[in-house]
Amino acid sequence: MDLALLWFFIIAILWTGYLVLEGFDFGVGMLMSLLPRGRAEHREKERRVLLNTIGPVWDGNEVWLITAGGATFAAFPEWYATLFSGFYLPLLLILVALIVRGVAIEYRGKISDARWARRCDVAIQVGSWVPALLWGVAFANLVRGVQLDEAHQYVGGFWALINPFSLLGGATTLVLFLLHGSVFVALKTDGEIRARARRFAGVLSLVALLVAGGWALWAQLAFSVTWTWAAVAVAALGLVGVALTNRVGREGWAFGLSAVAIVAAVVLIFGSMFPDVMPGLDGGNSLTIAEASSTPYTLTIMTWVAAFLTPLVILYQGWTYWVFRRRLTVDHIPAPAGLTWKKIKESAF
Amino acid sequence: MEALDLARWQFGITTVYHFIFVPLTIGLAPLVAIMQTAWVRTGNERWLRLTKFFGKLFLINFALGVVTGIVQEFQFGMNWSEYSRFVGDVFGAPLAMEALAAFFVESTFLGLWIFGWDRLNKKVHLACIWAVAIAVNLSAFFILAANSWMQHPVGARYNPETGRAEMESIWAILANNTLWAAFPHAVAAAFLTAGTFVAGIATWWMVRLARTKKPESVELARNVYRPAVILGTVVMLVAGVGVALTGDAQGKLMFEQQPGKMASAEALCEGEEAANFSILTIGDLSNSCEGVRHILEVPGLASYLGTGHFSGPESFLPGVNDVQQEYSERYGETDDDGNAISYTPNLAVTYWSFRLMIGFAAGSALLALAALWFTRGGRVSDNKWLARIGLIAIPTPFLASSFGWIFTEMGRQPWVVAPNPTGIDQIRLLTMRGVSEVVSPGMVLTSMIVFTLLYGVLAVVWYRLIHRYAIEGVPTTVRDESPEAAPDDSDRPLSFAY
Numbered sequence A: 001m002d003l004a005l006l007w008f009f010i011i012a013i014l015w016t017g018y019l020v021l022e023g024f025d026f027g028v029g030m031l032m033s034l035l036p037r038g039r040a041e042h043r044e045k046e047r048r049v050l051l052n053t054i055g056p057v058w059d060g061n062e063v064w065l066i067t068a069g070g071a072t073f074a075a076f077p078e079w080y081a082t083l084f085s086g087f088y089l090p091l092l093l094i095l096v097a098l099i100v101r102g103v104a105i106e107y108r109g110k111i112s113d114a115r116w117a118r119r120c121d122v123a124i125q126v127g128s129w130v131p132a133l134l135w136g137v138a139f140a141n142l143v144r145g146v147q148l149d150e151a152h153q154y155v156g157g158f159w160a161l162i163n164p165f166s167l168l169g170g171a172t173t174l175v176l177f178l179l180h181g182s183v184f185v186a187l188k189t190d191g192e193i194r195a196r197a198r199r200f201a202g203v204l205s206l207v208a209l210l211v212a213g214g215w216a217l218w219a220q221l222a223f224s225v226t227w228t229w230a231a232v233a234v235a236a237l238g239l240v241g242v243a244l245t246n247r248v249g250r251e252g253w254a255f256g257l258s259a260v261a262i263v264a265a266v267v268l269i270f271g272s273m274f275p276d277v278m279p280g281l282d283g284g285n286s287l288t289i290a291e292a293s294s295t296p297y298t299l300t301i302m303t304w305v306a307a308f309l310t311p312l313v314i315l316y317q318g319w320t321y322w323v324f325r326r327r328l329t330v331d332h333i334p335a336p337a338g339l340t341w342k343k344i345k346e347s348a349f
Numbered sequence B: 001m002e003a004l005d006l007a008r009w010q011f012g013i014t015t016v017y018h019f020i021f022v023p024l025t026i027g028l029a030p031l032v033a034i035m036q037t038a039w040v041r042t043g044n045e046r047w048l049r050l051t052k053f054f055g056k057l058f059l060i061n062f063a064l065g066v067v068t069g070i071v072q073e074f075q076f077g078m079n080w081s082e083y084s085r086f087v088g089d090v091f092g093a094p095l096a097m098e099a100l101a102a103f104f105v106e107s108t109f110l111g112l113w114i115f116g117w118d119r120l121n122k123k124v125h126l127a128c129i130w131a132v133a134i135a136v137n138l139s140a141f142f143i144l145a146a147n148s149w150m151q152h153p154v155g156a157r158y159n160p161e162t163g164r165a166e167m168e169s170i171w172a173i174l175a176n177n178t179l180w181a182a183f184p185h186a187v188a189a190a191f192l193t194a195g196t197f198v199a200g201i202a203t204w205w206m207v208r209l210a211r212t213k214k215p216e217s218v219e220l221a222r223n224v225y226r227p228a229v230i231l232g233t234v235v236m237l238v239a240g241v242g243v244a245l246t247g248d249a250q251g252k253l254m255f256e257q258q259p260g261k262m263a264s265a266e267a268l269c270e271g272e273e274a275a276n277f278s279i280l281t282i283g284d285l286s287n288s289c290e291g292v293r294h295i296l297e298v299p300g301l302a303s304y305l306g307t308g309h310f311s312g313p314e315s316f317l318p319g320v321n322d323v324q325q326e327y328s329e330r331y332g333e334t335d336d337d338g339n340a341i342s343y344t345p346n347l348a349v350t351y352w353s354f355r356l357m358i359g360f361a362a363g364s365a366l367l368a369l370a371a372l373w374f375t376r377g378g379r380v381s382d383n384k385w386l387a388r389i390g391l392i393a394i395p396t397p398f399l400a401s402s403f404g405w406i407f408t409e410m411g412r413q414p415w416v417v418a419p420n421p422t423g424i425d426q427i428r429l430l431t432m433r434g435v436s437e438v439v440s441p442g443m444v445l446t447s448m449i450v451f452t453l454l455y456g457v458l459a460v461v462w463y464r465l466i467h468r469y470a471i472e473g474v475p476t477t478v479r480d481e482s483p484e485a486a487p488d489d490s491d492r493p494l495s496f497a498y
Helices: A003-033 A040-054 A058-075 A077-086 A088-110 A114-144 A164-188 A192-223 A226-247 A251-273 A296-323 B003-042 B045-079 B081-115 B122-151 B170-174 B177-212 B215-257 B259-265 B301-307 B320-331 B347-374 B384-393 B395-410 B441-472
Strands: A276-278 B156-159 B164-167 B277-282 B293-298 B415-417
Touching (some): A003 A164, A040 A088, A040 A164, A040 A192, A058 A077, A058 B045, A077 A088, A077 A276, A088 B441, A114 A164, A114 A251, A164 A251, A192 A226, A251 A276, B045 B215, B081 B122, B122 B177, B177 B215, B177 B395, B259 B320, B277 B347, B347 B384, B347 B395, B384 B395
Antiparallel strands (some): B156 B164
């Protein structure tokens, strides 16, 4: 088998891993002020329930992005170079969002102070909404094709990345992640918040069917090839399945099916890009898999590394989800363990 | 300013900043793992209290290391896309391996460690922090493999058709002698950083408690903080010796591989035998040899550091003028645009960063020696000067690491991939050729300002949290939270939650 082709698949798998996993923790971040209800202390407890559903796993989820980036650098240097220098400002925004989000998740509980918690909540939400939108914008542009010169440099500028198709793509990932996060919360919590998450997921699954379905049809009709109709169909069936299973309270199924919808979206995206890694606008100067790829030697080495390590990663990350499989309720949330900014004088001195 | 200068400033700012958190992470993870091992093996509560205390400080630090690390990986493509095109076939592999083999492990198992105190069997939980400790060091290995290849490219060939470097042997890249000098040096520096951090904080606490003269406080100082002082100082001494030995080995390699870096580190203009090591030299910042005046020197030491000989023909060190002449002949006098190429790194920056690196690293030795003396034979010191030295020592290894990186990266200029003088041909890239072609100065300036401001705010938060948790001290009460100690109580609240 052609190694460059294999690596196109592997990159797609790494992005799938990233979008499925961080997709739900973006969703949980976006829900931080949408789901919690009740009096102030109760809301705070519910926010902590949400945060703790992803607490042990969000960082491991984000490594899928680092790996997708590193693997693109190693296997398709030209793609990495053109994409990252070309999509400069969206990536800058994504980086800033991921930074403030990660820091806020980790530091929120370190200080017990209402104002501090509010600020961190803002950072977590901004840091979740922004990438959820921008990943869709970026991938939609890859599907649509971007303006490349003969040397495969991106010459379209920032504003060319903002167009109706890419904005609808952004809305698609946004809604998909919000839905994915809602069904994850329904699966991982118990009590009122679980019920609320389910109701929310019920509405969202219909919105997702409309938005993501609309984008997928547009992508399929305007930019893709026949066989990706299958991906569009699977995505649609997945979302219908989420609506149904969520309604009857099969939360595990609902979560699995919303993951299927995201996988199908990635298949549609990569399927329509194929055999390019950066399709040119209207097919001009496209950067193909073969042109962008590393040498067979490098790809062989990377194949061995990926073949050994990726199953291992899936295994121990899967184990992590098993260890923290328990549903969380507000009763599981201990009193805040953080310190106050000012030290209370202790008796020893 | 051009995009090139801005991109270089941004790389410098974000990388030096990232490497504030990295050495503490690399060194402190194993130390926390050692403390927890001591608790699991002896059951002595002091080690659990220390694990919890330094574990919290570790986590505060780790968070910033992670988020600033993402920028590093994206930055190559964003600002340095032409560099990425040239080296990607070789350079991308160690980065991808780092993510797959190390970063996944550290992130996943750290999550298990943080939240797993009451979920995992005691030994499995302990294994999680060891997995983190090993993985962070493995991360350092792969990242340094990539960097060492930029310092001394091996295991690759030049493809004239594509104009790119291509990997020939991953084994040669992982066996690069530059890597095997840089890796132990960086790890030893990381242990020095963490040892000083632990010893500095524990010393301050020990003295502070001992000065209260209250029996229970003195007991806390003796029973909990003193062992941490000893652990920290022993690590410091071993790591300090390691830093010096590996640094010396690096100096010898640098003399062979990057003579321009060595010459500018010594501000040596003309080559000479028995070259002196300058302790104080002044210049006029014009980067020309005319202004350089050596004021205070140690005879022959520079030659010894580079060649292993104090005098004689074998002690010859080439000066920057020799390097300029030789490189002009080998690699051209002018670039593609017809401008003359200077093969001399920035003399003032290289010269001073080299000395500041050594000076700051040596500074922490003062704490190690003082602390060991004042705690000899079971003593608990209440000497307030010792506490002050402890606090002053904490930042010194951080500064040494920063200057070490500034030295090694600035000393490599004008190259981003330095030519291998004895090895493969054609694999070299001038820094100015590596910058992205499609990225405007305004965009780089924007991202530089955004990152600098954001990093500035985060530095304040990081420092305040570290400071706040350090002055809180070890927890007053700890309990064994493991499932073995409290079985069959699966619906109790989480022992730890965000």
